[in-house]
Each structure stands twice: as structure tokens, then as C-alpha cells.
Amino acid sequence: MPVKTGKISLSSKGFTQMFDITERVDGHLRKSGIKDGIVTVFVPGSTGAVTTVEYESGLIADVPEILEKLIPYKGRYEHDATWGDANGASHLRSTIMGPSLTVPVTGGKMTLGTWQQIVFIDFDTKPRQRELVVQIVGE
Numbered sequence: 001m002p003v004k005t006g007k008i009s010l011s012s013k014g015f016t017q018m019f020d021i022t023e024r025v026d027g028h029l030r031k032s033g034i035k036d037g038i039v040t041v042f043v044p045g046s047t048g049a050v051t052t053v054e055y056e057s058g059l060i061a062d063v064p065e066i067l068e069k070l071i072p073y074k075g076r077y078e079h080d081a082t083w084g085d086a087n088g089a090s091h092l093r094s095t096i097m098g099p100s101l102t103v104p105v106t107g108g109k110m111t112l113g114t115w116q117q118i119v120f121i122d123f124d125t126k127p128r129q130r131e132l133v134v135q136i137v138g139e
Contacts, residue, residue, distance in 0.1 A: 001139055004032035008041075008132040012122035015073070016064035016093070020055040021132070022117040025103075026110065028134045035108045037138015042100040044133065047090040047124040049097030055117040063121070067093055073125065090123040097121065105138055 006028040010019055021041070029039055041050045053059055077088025101118060103110045112118070120132060 001037070001137060002032075002034060004028070004034065004136045006031070006134045006136075008120075008134060010120065010122075010130045010132070011127070012124075012130055013127050014047075014090075014122050014124040016067060017122050018053075018055070018060055018063060019120045019122075020117050021120050022055075022110075022112070025118050025134055029105060029108070029110060029136055032136045034105060034136050034138040037105050037136060038102050039105055039110060039134065039136045040100055040102045041118060041120075042133045042135070043120060043130065044099075045130075046099075047087060047094050047122070048130060049094050049099060049121045049123065050101045050132070051097055051119060051121070052101065052112070052116045053119050054115040055119060067123075071096075087123075087125045090125055093121075093123040105136070 008021055008024050043050055071089050071092045073089045079088035080086050
């Protein structure tokens with residue numbers, strides 16, 4: 001069974017910046033030639049997440065707002081006390097959202113819902129270059 005691996009590079013400002021990467025993932029799928037299988041998107045590192053959302057202005061504003069209520073950047077975290085890097089909230093947000101997403105592929109297309117896009121969210125507290133891994137397995 002063929003396995004195709006690619007990368008998506010992003011420049012991020014951090015602080016819950018959200019990127020719609022659906023088209024870029026789809027580009028890797030089309031290039032792979034795989035018609036049936038799975039595509040996985042993974043962020044190496046522990047301060048980012050990959051998920052799905054309806055990528056529209058309301059939710060682009062709502063996601064950071066609800067996460068700030070749940071896990072505020074200015075909260076007190078043992079991670080910050082231990083390492084002094086002031087990104088404990090970034091790690092916790094990433095933990096609850098998760099570093100990867102797997103989507104079934106049927107007929108050469110991802111089986112996403114009509115209003116469902118693949119997004120990368122960078123929770124770190126500084127600008128960064130991110131490189132996501134896209135891996136497609138199937139036939």
C-alpha cells in the first residue's frame with residue numbers, strides 16, 4: 001500500500017492564530033494519486049493543534065475567546081514556574097485540541113462535511129515557522 005508524505009510550511013504569530021489548510025492538504029492528496037485511504041495531518045511540537053472547524057469569521061473569533069476563558073495565557077502554570085518560558089497555556093491548549101487529524105479518503109476526495117475545513121492553530125507565545133506533516137496512505 002503506497003504511502004506519500006509531504007509538508008506544509010506556515011509563518012505564524014502564535015497566540016491562537018488559526019490557518020485554513022484544507023486546500024493545501026487537498027493539493028497533497030491530488031498529487032499523491034491515492035483514491036481510497038486516509039490522510040493524516042500532524043504538527044510536530046507541543047504548542048500547536050490540528051482540527052476541523054467551519055472556518056468563518058465568527059468561529060475564528062470564538063475559538064480564541066473560549067480558549068482564553070478555559071486556559072488563559074496569563075494564568076499560573078507549573079510549566080512556566082519550572083521552565084520560565086511563559087507558554088504553559090500554549091502546551092495545555094495543544095493538549096486538549098490534539099496534534100493531528102485523520103480524514104478518510106474516498107474516490108480521491110477527503111470526506112469532509114460541507115462546512116468543515118482543516119485548520120492548524122498555533123498556541124505558542126511568539127512568532128514561529130511551523131512545518132506540518134501530511135501523510136497519505138491508500139491505493
